[in-house]
Amino acid sequence: MPTVEERLAAVEARLAGVEIHLEHVATKADLAETKADLMTQLTWRMFGMIVGMFVAVASAVAVAQTVFD
Numbered sequence: 001m002p003t004v005e006e007r008l009a010a011v012e013a014r015l016a017g018v019e020i021h022l023e024h025v026a027t028k029a030d031l032a033e034t035k036a037d038l039m040t041q042l043t044w045r046m047f048g049m050i051v052g053m054f055v056a057v058a059s060a061v062a063v064a065q066t067v068f069d
Helices: 004-022 028-068
Strands: none
Touching: none
């Protein structure tokens, strides 16, 4: 049966392995920043799509007026 010191050494070794991988785990702040960036990108894309839709409709109306006049 392992001694307490041996068991503690094994736990410390495993903990060191876990700490190595914790460097790469995203924090709550990282996730919040990513979410904010994503929302900004989506907002600008939606704005661009709406402007593009208005331009397309205006162009179609202008073409229709010249064809049917």
